[in-house]
Amino acid sequence: MGFKRLIKKGLLGGAGGMIEGHILDAIQKKKETxxxxxxCLSESVKETISEDMPGTSHVYQMGKTDGRKxxxxxxxxxxxxxxxxxxxxxxRERHEWEKIDKEKDELLDEMGKNL
Known part of the structure; x- marks a missing residue:
């Protein structure tokens, strides 16, 4: 979505270009968040530099992916x-329960013999 977002910000700015596009984007984000x-303006500029621009977005994504891996x-x-x-x-617990179960069986056998 990065390149599309970059074009959108450029179109939002109209003749003023990217600066006005960032301002309008920041106003929109301010309303939403x-x-x-x-x-909001700082996020918009950071977003453009790190994620949207064709030259820097690849470097940003490589670092992001390497960190995740x-x-x-x-x-x-x-x-x-x-x-x-x-x-x-x-x-360990299974061996303990087997030991307890074996002792129980021996005790029951012993009690059965006495009755």
Whole structure:
């Protein structure tokens, strides 16, 4: 959507160009979000530079994607450790329950013999 948004801002500005387009876009965002005009104008300009302009948008998207991939790899390692710990805990508890179950069966057998 970046390039379309860039053209829209240029068309909004009419003969005044991008500056008026940014101002009109900021006014529209202000109505929608309720933020201050200055914040909306800053977001509009940042949006244009980092996401909409053909030269800079590719660099911006590459950095954004690289960060996500790295974060995903790190999260996968953390999740794997957590799952291994849960698996080990489960196995330990399973052995404890088997031991308790065996002791219960032996006790019932002993009580059955005495009756």
């Amino acid at each position: 309720g933020k201050s005009f200055r914040e 790295q974060g995903t790899v790190e999260q996968a390692k953390r999740d794997e450790k957590i799952m291994q710990k849960k698996c080990e805990d489960h196995e």
